[in-house]
Amino acid sequence: MDKNRILIAETIENQISPSYKELLGFGASFHPDRESRILLIIPGQNVKELAEQIAMENNIHTLAIEHEDLRYPNPCFLEKILPEVIRENMPSYICLMHNVRTCQLAASLSIQIGTPCITGIESYEIQQEKTVFTRMMFNGKLIGRTACKTGPVILTVIPGSFSGSFTTDHSIQNGKTMIMKVHETVFGYKPVRIIETISKDNKLEEADVIVSAGMGIEKEERMELIRKIASIFSNAAIGGSRIVCDHGWLPYSCQIGETGKQVSPKLYIACGISGTMQHTAGMKKSGCIVAINKDPNAPIFSIADYGVVEYLQSFLPILAARYDDRKKNP
Numbered sequence: 283m284d285k286n287r288i289l290i291a292e293t294i295e296n297q298i299s300p301s302y303k304e305l306l307g308f309g310a311s312f313h314p315d316r317e318s319r320i321l322l323i324i325p326g327q328n329v330k331e332l333a334e335q336i337a338m339e340n341n342i343h344t345l346a347i348e349h350e351d352l353r354y355p356n357p358c359f360l361e362k363i364l365p366e367v368i369r370e371n372m373p374s375y376i377c378l379m380h381n382v383r384t385c386q387l388a389a390s391l392s393i394q395i396g397t398p399c400i401t402g403i404e405s406y407e408i409q410q411e412k413t414v415f416t417r418m419m420f421n422g423k424l425i426g427r428t429a430c431k432t433g434p435v436i437l438t439v440i441p442g443s444f445s446g447s448f449t450t451d452h453s454i455q456n457g458k459t460m461i462m463k464v465h466e467t468v469f470g471y472k473p474v475r476i477i478e479t480i481s482k483d484n485k486l487e488e489a490d491v492i493v494s495a496g497m498g499i500e501k502e503e504r505m506e507l508i509r510k511i512a513s514i515f516s517n518a519a520i521g522g523s524r525i526v527c528d529h530g531w532l533p534y535s536c537q538i539g540e541t542g543k544q545v546s547p548k549l550y551i552a553c554g555i556s557g558t559m560q561h562t563a564g565m566k567k568s569g570c571i572v573a574i575n576k577d578p579n580a581p582i583f584s585i586a587d588y589g590v591v592e593y594l595q596s597f598l599p600i601l602a603a604r605y606d607d608r609k610k611n612p
């Protein structure tokens with residue numbers, strides 16, 4: 283049964299997170315051969331039909347785990363039932379998309395099963411028949427490469443790192459769906475609702491241009507500069523790093539990154555953002571990335587198409603003034 287993979291998807295109100303396609307693409311991409319099997323676990327309140335449809339479309343096995351407390355992602359609940367499923371299926375790899383919830387689940391499974399766990403994977407390579415996984419460390423300043431001698435290995439994958447192209451070449455024919463009704467005595471915490479703070483006039487996912495503020499703005503008053511730059515473009519929105527949202531300078535609905543929004547505008551202007559993997563996980567698929575930062579060694583420059591090494595308070599007013607001049611004298 284070597285090389286089998288268990289993939290664990292997330293659902294919210296019985297809708298599967300679109301990132302499951304990337305998870306499938308990742309799961310099928312390493313050690314693909316006709317002998318290996320993929321089992322996609324879909325936890326949710328009422329997900330049998332969804333699991334059947336995905337099994338049929340992709341020719342993979344799916345396991346629907348149903349319980350009313352799985353209406354929303356619930357790692358505390360899953361950590362009680364998944365160890366048994368994993369032991370029964372004996373996979374080589376257990377893969378999840380990386381976020382705060384799956385990190386909690388991965389860590390708990392790792393301890394319970396007594397198996398290695400590598401979080402935040404961005405790429406991998408095969409070296410002398412060993413799979414070596416790469417992850418960023420210390421806010422992107424170091425790159426760590428890890429291979430495991432024993433398995434199964436639990437992996438969390440940074441969103442946007444792998445293409446979602448899954449082909450049925452790597453799967454079995456006639457994928458089937460299994461249903462697991464969870465025993466009533468299993469309990470975890472029970473999420474009751476998701477709090478959404480969506481600003482209607484700042485549609486990050488639909489914007490062609492996102493001007494994004496990081497801690498380099500240094501004080502809230504400088505958000506005005508960010509707004510001014512955004513107003514230059516016809517379909518622009520304002521985003522920010524998590525710390526800027528933590529300071530209350532932007533609402534959390536504007537947070538971009540691993541625990542915020544995943545965006546891919548035509549143009550992303552990162553203003554005073556260092557470029558940690560938690561932030562870049564949410565924007566690195568953007569068409570063109572422009573970074574403005576006073577530190578020439580800021581990690582954001584490693585993924586930027588254009589880099590400006592300058593203080594925001596010096597550069598942004600000049601940029602805005604040049605635009606105003608052009609408008610007056612086209």
Ligand SMILES: Cc1cc2nc3c(=O)[nH]c(=O)nc-3n(C[C@H](O)[C@H](O)[C@H](O)COP(=O)(O)OP(=O)(O)OC[C@H]3O[C@@H](n4cnc5c(N)ncnc54)[C@H](O)[C@@H]3O)c2cc1C
Nearest residue numbers: 496497498523524539540541542554556560561576577594
């Ligand atoms: C589990 C977890 C999940 C997370 N999820 C997210 C997430 O979804 N999104 C997210 O963004 N973060 C997330 N984070 C936080 C993340 O690790 C970083 O702390 C955060 O992204 C850093 O934000 P920043 O780049 O604005 O600030 P900093 O890292 O402080 O960087 C500020 C940058 O501004 C530059 N700068 C300073 N002053 C100026 C100036 N005057 N002009 C120009 N440049 C200047 C500095 O050189 C520096 O590079 C998460 C962290 C954890 C642990």
